[in-house]
Amino acid sequence: MGSIYKSLLIIKSPIKSFIGFTESSISLLKHCTNHRLITQGQVIHTHLYKLGISSHRHIAVKLLIMYLDFKKSSEVDQLLKDYNTFDMIVHNCLISANVNWANVDEARKLFDEMPQRNEVSWTALISGYLKCGRVDESMELFRRNPFQNVISWTAAISGLLSNGMRLESLELFLEMLRDGVWPNNVTFVSVVRACTEMEELALGVSVVSLVVKLGFEEDVSVCNSLITFSLRLGEMDMASAIFKRMGKRDVISWTAILDMYVEMGDLREARKVFDEMPERNEVSWSAMISRYTQKGYSKDAIELFRQMIENRINPNSSCLSSAINALANLKLLQPGKTIHAHVTKIGLANDVFISSSLIDLYGSCGSPNDGRLVFDTVQNKNVVCWNTLISAYSSNGQHEEAKKLFDQIAVKSIGSWNSMVTGYLENEQYDKVFEVFNDMLLSGQTPDISTLSSVLCACANLTSLQKGKDIHGKTFKLGFQHNVFVGTSLVDMYAKSGDIENSKRVFNKMTEKNEVSWTAMIQGLAENGYAEESLELFQQMEKTTCIKPNELILLAILFACSHCGLVDKGLHYFNLMETVYKIKPNERHYTCVVDMLSRSGRVREAEDLIKSMPCEPEVNAWAALLSGCKTYGEDEIAERTAATIQELAEQKSGGYVLLSNVYASAGKWREVLKTRKLMKERGLKKSGGCSWIEVRNELHLFYAQDASGNELNEICGVLEQLKYHMLVLYEHN
Known part of the structure; x- marks a missing residue:
């Protein structure tokens, strides 16, 4: 605004040079048009009118363009009165304006009235027909066009492409080359886009060669289109090479290469690119935040969102939704409420994606009724909103509310059914899981990978082998037998049902195995008494894959060592956890080692380990120690251990139950009754x-x-x- 008023002062000052004054006025009018400053433009027009030079041809044309752009019809009519004779520039302005207003017939009428035309006239009308989808009329004009230069060819090529005629646009490009017309940067952008959409790798590579030959390899827009082309066809190295060769890059270049690493899942490299970007737009920020959230790095997502706000970048609805999802993962209710207030203030509370994320946030934080309030305010609810609220109620154990909502959905999606299945599964109501699954099949809805994995998990927890085999059969029928998630669920189901041979058979046939697959098989072998085989499979995983042992795999290994008496080997792996595998042992790992030492008679070592634990020991660790004392006659340690268990039992019923069971196994029934009586007096209940x-x-x-x-x-x-x-x-x- 400051530059506008300075310019106004200049044109109001005494005229020293008419040419300079005219040029300044034209520049100022152009600025008003480009920046949508119609009021300032009218002020300038008034001043130029008073000076008697508003009808000067170049000034009048700029005024006409400004008023056409703002659709000021009365001002346009007034200006046209000054042109009682033909003016080609004025006619071209009128044609372009009508094309922009989609009045292509009026534009054609003006075109036909022209006694003479130039390349601008022809190109404007050809582009206008293409914008309105009138391809045949456009191409008929194109063939008649006497000014077939690179601009008109490019207009036709890009116009065909915008009408979905990719092959025709490429054919026209080849015809242009045969006619000896060389493409410009805009032509190349359109042609590369056509190759991208048609996935024409060979032709695209040829276009790259032509780009280099004609010296456009430094053009930013051309390079951006080539990067997009490479990424779409999975040529990551090619995209990276183009990016590295670019002497100049814009935010689109950086964002494209950022997206590449984001899609590859290489968040470390993506973050490196993000930090190096000289300019970031909302797309760049949103890409990083959403991917951090999707990959489970919720803290990083929230920190980046905070930085985005500090940098005064306004997040779009997608970014806000990702930030809310990250807060839901971390169960951070208060910051979520702050964002809820913000989206309400800026009028985005009705956005269906943001609303669904807010419902999920309240459900994750144990406030599904607050989620219901959000749900009730959404005007155009989609099935995602319904499913999210059902999941919110289900995950909080409010199954009746979830069922009421589920029954209200007119058209249930696979997500609706999965929300009910997952809710019952999370609350260990496995019989209800089968109920919903059977209803789902009867309704004609085809289960997906998530459904089958959930139902197989229910089968595993109930050790329902026959049901599990039935689901296994359905995976073949539906073509999911090679899916890594379904395969892993089958491995786990068979192992927990005691059918270790079928578990191994499924595992060996899996074409793709992830960290969870190996964990399920190693753990399954260990828990079914195949300790040696479990250790062998662990060693195979270390040698043949890039998968690093996780907490559960190492827990299974310790369990296997414990149950087959391999104490030294178990201690070896336990000592490697922090030094080699970079995993800090938790309470369950320590309990397993205590059990391993106690089983082998090394009771004093087990007691010393419990005392040296950096975390609070589990009750089960003391129980394992007490069991070892009983087996090996360590009465002194047993008394200390029993006293400790009784102290731990002050707040939780689990310790008393454990103590009662220990007394029962030793035949001390009076002590059993005494312990149960003590539980009753203290208001503790056993599930x-x-x-x-x-x-x-x-x-x-x-x-x-x-x-x-x-x-x-x-x-x-x-x-x-x-x-x-x-x-x-x-x-x-």
């Missing part, structure tokens, strides 16, 4: 035990002290008969 049995594909659950079963008398009768027969057999033997 009820649950057993289940599968009969004819139907799951029957039995809870401790539950007398509500319909066939309870018959079951008790059968148990009495079994007890009688067992006693008879015992006496007979």
